Amino acid sequence: xxxxxxxxxxxxxxxxxxxxxxxVMPSVALADELNSGDTAWLLTATALVLFMTIPGLxxxxxxxxxxxxxxxxxxxxxxxxxxxxxxxxxxxYSLAFDTTGMEAGVTNFNSFVGGLNKAFLSGLTVDSLVxxxxxSVFMTFQMTFAIITPALIVGxxxxxxxxxxxxxFMAIWLVVVYAPICHMAWSxxxxxxxxxxxxxxxxxxxxxxxxxxxxxxACLVLGKRKGYPTTAMPPHNLTMTLVGAAMLxxxxxxxxxxxxxxxxxxxxxxxxxxxxxxxxxxxxxxxSEWLTHGKPSVLGIASGAVAGLVAITPxxxxxxPMGALLIGVASGAGCFYASVKIKRAxxxxxxxxxxxxxxxxxxxxxxxxxxxxxxxxxxxxxAEGVSIGGQLVTQFKGVLFTVLYTGILSFIILKxxxxxxxxxxxxxxxTEGLDVVLHDERGYNL
Amino acid sequence: xKLITAIIKPFKLDDVRDALSGVGVTGLTVTEVKGFGRxxxxxxxxxxxxxxxxxxxxxxxxxxxxxxxxxxxxxxxTKAANTGKIGDGKIFVYDLGQAVRIRTGESGxxxx
Numbered sequence: 001x002x003x004x005x006x007x008x009x010x011x012x013x014x015x016x017x018x019x020x021x022x023x024v025m026p027s028v029a030l031a032d033e034l035n036s037g038d039t040a041w042l043l044t045a046t047a048l049v050l051f052m053t054i055p056g057l058x059x060x061x062x063x064x065x066x067x068x069x070x071x072x073x074x075x076x077x078x079x080x081x082x083x084x085x086x087x088x089x090x091x092x093y094s095l096a097f098d099t100t101g102m103e104a105g106v107t108n109f110n111s112f113v114g115g116l117n118k119a120f121l122s123g124l125t126v127d128s129l130v131x132x133x134x135x136s137v138f139m140t141f142q143m144t145f146a147i148i149t150p151a152l153i154v155g156x157x158x159x160x161x162x163x164x165x166x167x168x169f170m171a172i173w174l175v176v177v178y179a180p181i182c183h184m185a186w187s188x189x190x191x192x193x194x195x196x197x198x199x200x201x202x203x204x205x206x207x208x209x210x211x212x213x214x215x216x217x218a219c220l221v222l223g224k225r226k227g228y229p230t231t232a233m234p235p236h237n238l239t240m241t242l243v244g245a246a247m248l249x250x251x252x253x254x255x256x257x258x259x260x261x262x263x264x265x266x267x268x269x270x271x272x273x274x275x276x277x278x279x280x281x282x283x284x285x286x287x288s289e290w291l292t293h294g295k296p297s298v299l300g301i302a303s304g305a306v307a308g309l310v311a312i313t314p315x316x317x318x319x320x321p322m323g324a325l326l327i328g329v330a331s332g333a334g335c336f337y338a339s340v341k342i343k344r345a346x347x348x349x350x351x352x353x354x355x356x357x358x359x360x361x362x363x364x365x366x367x368x369x370x371x372x373x374x375x376x377x378x379x380x381x382x383a384e385g386v387s388i389g390g391q392l393v394t395q396f397k398g399v400l401f402t403v404l405y406t407g408i409l410s411f412i413i414l415k416x417x418x419x420x421x422x423x424x425x426x427x428x429x430x431t432e433g434l435d436v437v438l439h440d441e442r443g444y445n446l
Numbered sequence: 447x448k449l450i451t452a453i454i455k456p457f458k459l460d461d462v463r464d465a466l467s468g469v470g471v472t473g474l475t476v477t478e479v480k481g482f483g484r485x486x487x488x489x490x491x492x493x494x495x496x497x498x499x500x501x502x503x504x505x506x507x508x509x510x511x512x513x514x515x516x517x518x519x520x521x522x523x524t525k526a527a528n529t530g531k532i533g534d535g536k537i538f539v540y541d542l543g544q545a546v547r548i549r550t551g552e553s554g555x556x557x558x
Contacts, residue, residue: 232497234490293491303493340494353493 035132041263042137048254049144053151054081056251060244060306061155064299064352067236068433069159070443076154076163080170081147087174088143094118095179097142102190111192113180131261141258142182149178149207155352156215157222157423160430163438165423169413173214177409181402182206197383198398199373199391201270202259204314204366205402212359213403214410216350221414222423224349226430238298245302249278252309256316266380270316273324274309280328281308281335288336300336307335307357311365318369320378327368331361363399370395447542447558448516449508453481454527454535456505465526466509469518473558477506485533504535510545512555 058077062070084092098114118124121139130138150170157166184192185206193205200206225233235241256274260267285304290296311331312324319327339356350356370391373379382391417423424430429437436442454462459476466474480501487500511519520537528534547557 229495232499233495234492234497289491295491297491299492344494 032129033132034129034134035262038132038262038264039134039137041267042133042141042258042261045254045258046137046141046144048251049141049148049258050081052248052251052255053144053148054078056244056247057148057151058244059240060248060302061158061241061352063237063240063242063244064155064235065158066233066433067443068435070236070435071439071441072163072434073154073158075439076166077151079163079167080151080154083167083171084147084150084174085143087171088139088146089121091116091119092146092174092179093121093139093142095175096146096182097139097187099187099190102188104189105195106190107192107195108190111190111195112184114183114187133261138261145203145207145255146174146178146182149203149211150174152207152211152354152358153215153218156219156350156354158351159434160222160225160424162421162423162425163434165417165421168421169218169417169423172413172417173410176413177214177406178206178210181210181405185398193398193401196397197386197391197394199318199369199395200314200366200398201317201369202256202313204310204362204369205398208310208313208358208362209366209399209402210362210406212355212357212362213406215354216348216359217407217410218414219348219350219355221411221418224347225351226427228349229344229347235299242298242302245305249305249309252278252313256313260317266317269320269380272321273316273319274312276321276324277312277315277319277328277331278305278308280325281305281311281332282328284329284332285336288333289340292340303339303353303357304332304336307331307361310335310358310361311368313362314366315369315372318373318380320372320380323368323372323377323379327365327372330368331364334364335361363403366399367392367395447510447512447545447555449510449540449542450516450519450523451538451540452507452509452523452527452535453479453504453537454507454523455529455533456503458527458529459505459507461526462507462523465522466519469515469522471509471511471515471519471522473509475508477508479504479506483533483536502533510542510558512558 054077058074061073061077065073094116095114098116098118100115100117101108101110124135124139126136128135150173154166185194185198185200188194193200198205227233252274253271257267257271260270282301282305285307286296286301289300308328308331311327312319315323315327335357338360339353343350343353343356371377371388373382373391374388375381382388414423425434425437452462463474480503482500482502485502487498487502490497490499509519516539520539523537544553545557546553
């Protein structure tokens with residue numbers, strides 16, 4: 001071969017090798033360098049989680065209330081979405097994720113809540129990164145979690161709360177309850193629950209137990225709907241509810257798999273276990289109802305699915321497929337019992353079962369996360385030196401802390417607002433319906 | 447003239463309409479109503495909340511007929527709407543004081 005031919009052969013081989021390496025490289029996460037695969041997935045996951053609130057949760061809840069209140073529920077979800085988005089950017093993201101002053105194993109003020117160094121998204125530029133994704137994406141992704149958590153609570157006081165009082169409550173609650181709990185669980189070394197070793201991959205504690213307990217407190221403080229439980233208040237449009245539940249299911253892939261903060265194997269398994277737990281929980285609720293009442297219902301199977309989604313949330317990063325089935329069955333049965341039997345027995349009017357599904361499901365999921373994370377249960381494995389028993393105690397600690405923190409603070413906020421502006425609409429307004437009374441609109445002009 | 451009101455089971459509407467045509471009664475007004483007599487309701491279940499629903503969907507037919515057609519109309523409705531089961535419905539007959547055809551202004555039997 002001539003020299004030029006030799007060179008061109010090596011050029012060809014080198015180019016081919018570089019191309020091969022280039023194809024492999026995107027999946028290798030380099031510290032502090034943007035990974036387009038991770039970013040693409042997180043962009044998508046953010047959209048999916050927003051989709052969970054509007055339209056998913058909106059439709060799910062709206063179908064379950066009476067037609068005279070259909071708009072009020074949708075308005076609450078939509079308005080919360082808008083208000084939380086702005087508040088998040090202004091200062092709540094900072095309260096949740098500012099890590100100034102935090103040190104592993106050190107408990108100080110910043111273990112409970114972040115500072116204001118990231119207020120007005122100061123320091124967040126087009127190029128700033130969190131792991132291998134732009135911080136702008138991380139911030140927006142976390143925003144969608146901050147949006148859905150208060151939106152979940154509206155189900156507990158549906159059909160009787162004043163819109164103004166609701167907005168104020170959610171604004172204060174976001175700052176005083178959500179941001180600190182989020183910070184304590186997820187901001188990293190030095191955060192209270194993070195340092196305890198509480199496993200909460202996508203928000204079993206931060207989102208579901210949080211919202212569920214706040215919901216219970218809210219329905220107790222506001223009191224029952226007029227006519228409950230003797231007046232019939234059947235859902236006005238279960239087709240809407242089922243479609244909403246389906247949207248929640250699909251969107252939840254963004255919620256759980258997106259919490260891997262990357263397009264990687266953890267995300268893959270998170271998606272798989274999400275699907276399995278949800279299906280198992282839906283079937284369990286369906287069969288439980290079939291056995292106890294005699295017929296399976298649409299509202300039942302949809303509720304079961306949501307219960308499974310809630311319970312797998314904290315475990316989605318650590319549980320294996322068989323663990324997911326266990327979590328599904330446990331939450332399907334537990335939430336069925338809580339929403340159907342316990343609620344009736346205790347007499348509180350948790351209109352759309354926020355406590356029964358989110359709190360109970362969240363607690364079941366949070367505890368079982370400790371069990372199913374173990375390698376012996378097919379999970380990703382517990383931290384070094386931690387036993388199943390030890391992890392279960394840690395999980396329980398996290399649950400108890402959250403229940404107390406949320407319960408007490410939500411109660412205080414509600415009571416203060418009740419004194420200042422009143423929480424409930426009048427009896428006549430409640431009878432006429434919130435859509436007309438609060439919004440001068442009808443959902444259906446048929 | 448008489449105004450005949452009949453509450454029947456909704457799926458019987460077409461049969462009753464045909465039967466009335468057969469005896470020469472061609473106009474009628476139909477309303478969807480709900481009610482109960484001796485027919486039992488059913489239970490609906492929503493997340494543990496059981497509701498007994500007493501009201502059943504029914505169809506109300508109103509026909510204005512001249513006196514000479516009243517017996518034939520009643521018989522036609524009765525035969526067509528009958529299933530033999532509880533809940534078949536009832537027929538009420540009212541005296542009709544006046545009837546007017548709006549387009550032409552005809553009144554009395556000519557308007558029917």
